[in-house]
Amino acid sequence: MCTQSVGLLAGAVETVGIRTVCIALVRDVARRVRPPRTLAVPFPFGAPLGCAGRPDVQLQVLRQALALLAHPGPGPLLADFRA
16 A cells, blocks of 8 residues: 555544554655654565565564554654664
């Protein structure tokens, strides 16, 4: 799904008390949409968790994204993936 749609949906879900985190391929769009918590990643479209066959990188992405859930909000929090 696109960064804009997911970001807007995340904001709506947060209004009912459910924490969300987004993984964004397009940092500028995430910055404009302002979802509550976002991890911007430097990967190409179709590979938000990194290249296929790299479970070590994919696990890093997931861990960094889930760590953003500790941020109480309301946000926005825009973090960059660090390999």
